[in-house]
Amino acid sequence: MMMMMQSEHLIQTSWPIQPYFDSNSDYYENEYHETFSSINSTPENSMISSGLYGCVEYPLLGYDQMQNPSPVYSESQNINSLDDVCRWLCDDDDDQELEEIQSTVTVADPMEEISDVSEPECQTGLQNLLQAYADSMAMGQMELAKVIVRCISEKINPVGQILERISFNLFVENQEEYLKQESMRNFKKAFRVFYDIFPYGRFAHFTANSTILEAVPTHMESVHIVDFDLGEGTQWPQVIEAIAQMNKSLIITSIKLDQDQDSQFHQTRWHLCKYARTFGLNLKVQEIEMEQLMNTITERKSQKEFTVFNCMVGLPHMGKTRKTNQVTNFLKLAKLVLTENKGIISFGDGEEGERMGNHSNFPSFFNKNLTHYKALYESIEQGFPSYLKEARIAMETLFLAPFVSSKTWFQKWEEQRENTSCLNNNIVGLKGIKMSKENWNEARELVKEGESSYGIRIEGENGNEMVLEWSGVSLVKVCAWM
Template sequence: MITLSTDELLTGLDRLSSEDANSPMEVANPNPALDIPMEESELGNQISVFHLLKAYGEAMEGGHRELGDVIMANVSEKVSPAGDSLERLAFNLSQDLQKEVDYIKQEALKNFESAFRAFYQIFPYGRFAHFAANSAMVESIPAEAETVHIVDFDVGEGVQWPPVIEALARLGKKVKLTVVDWESQATGTDQDSDWAPAMWNLEEVKARLMDHSCRVGSNLIIESTRIDDLAGGIRGAKRASEWRVFNCMVGLPHMRRVRSRKLVEEFLTTANELVAESGRGMVTRGDGEAWEHLKGCSGFGSFFEGNMVYYMSLLESIELNFPELAEARMALECLFVAPFISSEAWFQRWVEMSEMQGKGKGRKEIMEKWRVSRESLEEAKEMVKESQTSYGVRTGGESENEMVLEWKGTPLVRVSSTWRN
């Protein structure tokens, strides 16, 4: 069985760049600090903010948007980006703090590339998702397959693929990578964040991946396609010697992008159908949002609270890596967490979820589950330092085809794999 080492994943980004990848930010002791009793006024403010946020969710669920705006304006007067996880969550949810947010963003953008490297390498969210998906991909490849064709929903900076390219080069497999080109089309339903620029544009990403493949002796072909042209192009290129992998990463903090779930579901539906038609291939999915967990919410109020729990856990996990580096933490949160936290965006997500459920949208289960290997699970636990931190890794799904990264029991990232052979 071929597996990908965490060392390869940790250095995947560095292999795509000729620049020094050493981050100026130091990793603080990740062990949780002792709780210090809060002053009465601080505790009172927390309780007030918590109840105001709950009231906002209830107001919006009841259709009282003006009341919701008044409540959120009240919240904005009580919070700052330097507070605890609840206060920082509320700060980002507030809609009338744009000037302060813009100032923090502009300061953080001055060192964006270093911030990206630091965030990806220090925190496990993206590395965990990429490792779990990549391991399943490589483990699944049949010996007789000559070419591995990867179709990527959102290639981003391309940091997922260097370890896979190297692993497949060692196996003597040809690699074809088809990436969805989001730069050349405007879908009208996508919610791309403009909080931070892409480190490299798509053509630069493709060039760097090609350079890397040459350095490691890989036979790599890279193509791009529009999302609406995907099915026709892939279906027309079916070959018996080709092993197809459809990869969909969405909502991971380092990505900074909020993709429309309708587009995500369309991609996954197409992927499942194409794999089923050919009778061979795999679909891997990594999700860094609370979407799947919140599908059963009865109203916007519970959906809002579920998102609060999720992002408070994410913010707390970040804080414990920077207990004494508030400015660095604020910069990272501004760039990589704030794009996902918005009261208006959460409401639109709820509307989108309701519409999808109302129309009965959803993928039919036509694929087999790929069971997470024990080797991959143990290596993932080592990657996130499970024995030393509050992170945990477990398997999930009916057939244990999911690998889940948790923080104190709250799921932060889910990666699942299905296949046919």
């Protein structure tokens, strides 16, 4: 009973969730089946319904719904699903795994009793060391930085307080890999819970989709979406259904960023096209290199086609970061295309502190990132009861650790000093699209503003930026221009 009550509590952090379905699709019997990793084989999302576009509701669905669309919402089914996950999280086997992790890494004993007085002092000392590290790096004193890192290593703990866990991910790379391997064993369950409970990805997708659909002119016959990172395609079911309702045609072009992403693209294309057919939409999904994009757009140039450039980067559920030059090149190209074509740029960023402005020095940049990830870790920690520590560790390792690296932060700051990584430098001259009041209200409902530390605010010169925050700290920012 206690477990069921806890599951209900977790569900309350998101909008109504469509029950999950196991895929029995014959797609997995074809030649591509063997090439798919466990990460890509079962993408999951949740159901979000919105009345923004008249009386029609556009759900934000994942592949489970694409494969087995069902109009019936069964809360009890979803509770049972989360209950099963909670049982996994509390298995005795996971306690053994946690002990293995603790014995493998060289950190302070996480079970050691710490008094209420010593704990804040310990955190303050670690904070001061982190600040000293940033200062030494800014002054080019690498040997001093190495000494400080050794001091930090004596205070970090992968299962300790938030700052200890962040510091562990910042500086301990080899031991972090062990944690990742252990967490990957339950990736599907972790991803399912992570996306449904926490609003980061759903907020970004819903806000961008709403803005896109509101911007499509009624006289346009076709919509062409150029997606920077298509991934599993979890953003687009809502748009597919809406475009079908509008009686327009739809093309989705995926930018090929990695040479080894072909198998994932084939899977994503198959799912999206199958889902589109349920609404009578003949969807075309294609993949091209970024260098080929301009020629493709030019060849398709039409007065009746609306072009959407969509870029989602650094969202926690993505569990990966992209090279800064890839993002900036995409935005530059999008801006160039929109000077001659009717369209929109939608941009969702989970690392907005790194791209939204110039920092005069590395300590400023470092502290901005540190504040951002402390808030993100805190929001996750408060989403779980203490007895589900293993789940939190797994999710932090899978979805946050890839973004927390001292080397990566320093490299990104150096790029920013060259004025190449600041987002604002790549969209000068475009007009920001004001976020609608309806969109804002829907986002506030999504995060249950007022009932938690999550909040939604509007920013930008003309209100074209919507921000998901935690206790006043920005977590995810979505903006749009045309």
